Every structure is written in structure tokens, then in C-alpha cells.
Amino acid sequence: MSKGIIRYILLGLCLIIILQALTQPALAETTVLKKGMSGKAVESLQDNLRSLGFFNHECTGYFGDITQEAVIFFQKYNCLSADGIAGKETLSLISKFIEENTVMVLKKGMSGEKVLNLQKDLRTLRLFNQEPTGYFGSVTHESVVKFQKNHNLTPDGYVQPATYIKLQRVIKETVKKTKIVIDPGHGGVDPGTQKNGVVEKEVNLDISKKLQALMNSGNYDTVLTRKNDVSLDSLSNNGDTRERRDLSARVNIISENKPELFVSIHVNSNPWNPDLSGSIVYYNDKIPKSKALAVSIQNALNNIPGYAGIRAKNSIRTENFYILRNSSIPGILVETAFITNKQENKLLKQKDFREKISKAIMEGIDEHVASNN
Ligand SMILES: [Zn+2]
Incomplete structure (x- = not known):
């Protein structure tokens, strides 16, 4: 081909690229893009992630493992919840960086x-x-x-x-992955505590699944004691009551999986004192590492920003809960918030609040694991 023809082809290509960039639809703020999806919005996400340096592949319009990993890296880099799902927060940050031509770099002199x-x-x-x-x-x-x-x-x-x-x-x-068992309390016939439309077993499962997604994108292997709305009593013969058999099954799942640690997720209730609020982490003082874990998680939960005057900052407590008493593996039971407190009852209904609780528990575990290595 002559130089002239090549020049025309290049010019044409440039025009196509410019036109595409101009006509590209802005991502709607309400869109949630996640693994398994496909279409124009996914293609646009891939294109934007590529411009920012987080995606080095062809923009196929299909949200598979590679796109999910790119989203996770983008989220981690920007201190967002790294769940690999491009929701409102992630998408609007991507749009902002693209609009402002932000250069993604951390270098000498910066802080934060x-x-x-x-x-x-x-x-x-x-x-x-x-x-x-x-x-x-x-x-x-x-x-x-x-x-x-x-x-x-x-x-x-x-x-x-x-x-x-x-x-x-x-x-x-x-780095060797750290194995964790996450135990969403109650389930099935046992709803746990309930008030004003908040049902503990549902909140526990939701927080646990969010926590699992976060941990799996980090350096953890996770096991849930239950993935659905079921009770676990049919899995154990140990105990006179249904409740005991359910708890015994949870203890068995923990010990069979040989994790580094476990966390049992619950919601608190105190009908006699509706003023009580905040998270409380319980541990068994006979297991030394459990206390350190409790301190890290309590600390992270106390310091979730934005709830001053709403959520009390509590201290860790020892308690004779079945799951703590019968597990020889370090672990804690966390009462995430009070269902009986008017403001926390409202918060427990919010996805955003549950996400923050999961993130704080993850941070507490991270801190504990990092200081033990
Ligand atoms: Zn409970």
C-alpha cells in the first residue's frame, strides 16, 4: 500500500475512535453491573477501566472473571468495598476520573x-x-x-x-490464604429477634454474605455455616433441644473446616432499655487469640464514620455463648446493632449500613491477621 492510502486509513480510524468516544452513552447512575451481565454498559465500563489503566483486554461487552478482577483492583486502589460489583459508588467514581482526566498514581509526598x-x-x-x-x-x-x-x-x-x-x-x-468460617446466626424456623419489619436471621445472612464477598476478594478462603434461610439442627444429634442441635451443628462446621478463626453474626435486642445502641463483640477468655480478635473487630465497628450520637462505642465482653464455649478455635460473636433502638432499627434496614458493618468486620479481621503474621 502507498503511504497516501495508509494515511487515509489511519485518519479514518482516528475519526471512528473520536466519534465512538463522543457518542458513548454515559453510565446511568442507578445501573449495577456484575459478573454474568453483558451489553453496551459493560463494554463502556471495560473501556473506561482500560482508559484508567485497570483493564488490559479487549472490550467484549461481557462481564466475566477478567472484568470482575479489574473492578476489584479499581475498588481496592480507591478504598471502596472491593466486592467486584460495579454499583453506583464505583461507577460514579469511574465517570468522575474519566471526566477529570485523572491520572491514577500514588507517589512520594502524597498521604492518605x-x-x-x-x-x-x-x-x-x-x-x-x-x-x-x-x-x-x-x-x-x-x-x-x-x-x-x-x-x-x-x-x-x-x-x-x-x-x-x-x-x-x-x-x-x-501469601497463604487465611481460612475463616462466617456463621450467620439463626435461620429457618428460628428467626432470632424481630421488630418493626427487621428479622434478625435475614440481617445476619445478608451481612455474612457481604462479608464473604469482601473477604474472598482479599486473601481469605471463607465458609458460611448456612447460605440460605435454614436452621441446622438436622445436621447434629448432639443436644436435647432443637436449638442445641442447631448450635452444635455450627460448632461442628467450624471445627471440621479448621479455620484460623470464626465470626458469628447476630443482632442485639434489649426491650427494657431501648437507649442501648452500637455493636458489641463477645469472646471466650479461655482462648487467648479470641480476645485480640475481639479488640480489633470492636475497634473497627466503633469507628465506622458517620454515626456519632447514634451508635454508642462499646467495649468487648466475655460471654458464655454456646458457640464460643464449645469451639477450641479462636472466634467471636458480634451483636452488630440493637434492633430495639429506634435509630439502629432503621439502619438495619439499609443496605448501605449493612455494607459498612461487613466492611468494618473485615477490617478488624485484616488488622488481627496482619499483626499475627
Ligand atoms: Zn442472635
Whole structure:
């Protein structure tokens, strides 16, 4: 082909690309894109993730494993709940970055939560051997350069998506996954506590599933004691009452799976004192690691931002609950909020609140696991 023809072809291609960019529909704010979906909106998501550096494949319009992973990396990088589902928050942040032509980079001189998480990741790989501060100084710079050199990346100390994605992959490949059992309390014939349309067994299952999604996108293997609205008493012969057999089955699932730790999720109730609010984490003081775990999770739950004056900050407590008393594995039982408190009853109905509870429990577990390694 002559140079002239090639020039025309290139010009044509450029025009097509520009026209496509101009006519691309903006993502509707209410759309939720997740694994298994396909269509124009997914293609547009892939295209945007590619522009931002989080997606290095062909934009097929199909939301499969690769797209899910790209969404998870984008969410993690930006300190969002990394559930791999592109919901309102994720999509609007992507749109904002695209509109503002934001360059995705963490570098020397910056500070904040993103830097803090980066330092934690570097610490996981033993490339950063001090307390994460959230400030990107010389030490962080040097450890990023070291990581980049180890993995044939340009050793500039800039954490752009390419370096970040490599970092996440290396962590995934090299760090042993921590196994966790998540126990959504009650289920089936046993609704747990209920008030004003809030049913404990449903809240417990929802929070547990959200927690599982978050943990599976991190360095954890998770097992749920129940995935549906069922009671577990038919799984055990141990106990005189249905309730005992149900609890005994949960203890069996925990011990059979040999996890590092377990968390049992519940909702609190105190009809005599509707002023009581906040989360309370219970543990068995005969198992030393359980107390440390309880402290981390309680701390994270007490510090969920935005609930000052609504949710009390409580302390951890010891309690003789069946599941704590009969498990030899470190674990806690968390009463996430009071169904009997007017404001918390409303909160328990909100997806956003349940998500924040899950995220806080995950952060508490993360902190505990990191300080034990
Ligand atoms: Zn309960």
C-alpha cells in the first residue's frame, strides 16, 4: 500500500475512535453491573477501566472473571468495598476520573488512606518493615522501587495501575490464604429477634454474605455455616433441644473446616432499655487469640464514620455463648446493632449500613491477621 492510502486509513480510524468516544452513552447512575451481565454498559465500563489503566483486554461487552478482577483492583486502589460489583459508588467514581482526566498514581509526598493501604500491602510482602503511616515518604518510595525491580517494572517509585495490579497479583499468589468460617446466626424456623419489619436471621445472612464477598476478594478462603434461610439442627444429634442441635451443628462446621478463626453474626435486642445502641463483640477468655480478635473487630465497628450520637462505642465482653464455649478455635460473636433502638432499627434496614458493618468486620479481621503474621 502507498503511504497516501495508509494515511487515509489511519485518519479514518482516528475519526471512528473520536466519534465512538463522543457518542458513548454515559453510565446511568442507578445501573449495577456484575459478573454474568453483558451489553453496551459493560463494554463502556471495560473501556473506561482500560482508559484508567485497570483493564488490559479487549472490550467484549461481557462481564466475566477478567472484568470482575479489574473492578476489584479499581475498588481496592480507591478504598471502596472491593466486592467486584460495579454499583453506583464505583461507577460514579469511574465517570468522575474519566471526566477529570485523572491520572491514577500514588507517589512520594502524597498521604492518605490509599497510601496507608499500599504500605500494608508492601508490609504483607515484607518489603516495608515498619508501621504503616499513610505518608508516602522515602521509605515507601524505596520499597516500591524494590518491588518494581523484582518484577521487571520501570523502577520509578510511582504506583500506577500496572504496578498496583502486579502487587495485588503477587500478594494473591504468594501469601497463604487465611481460612475463616462466617456463621450467620439463626435461620429457618428460628428467626432470632424481630421488630418493626427487621428479622434478625435475614440481617445476619445478608451481612455474612457481604462479608464473604469482601473477604474472598482479599486473601481469605471463607465458609458460611448456612447460605440460605435454614436452621441446622438436622445436621447434629448432639443436644436435647432443637436449638442445641442447631448450635452444635455450627460448632461442628467450624471445627471440621479448621479455620484460623470464626465470626458469628447476630443482632442485639434489649426491650427494657431501648437507649442501648452500637455493636458489641463477645469472646471466650479461655482462648487467648479470641480476645485480640475481639479488640480489633470492636475497634473497627466503633469507628465506622458517620454515626456519632447514634451508635454508642462499646467495649468487648466475655460471654458464655454456646458457640464460643464449645469451639477450641479462636472466634467471636458480634451483636452488630440493637434492633430495639429506634435509630439502629432503621439502619438495619439499609443496605448501605449493612455494607459498612461487613466492611468494618473485615477490617478488624485484616488488622488481627496482619499483626499475627
Ligand atoms: Zn442472635
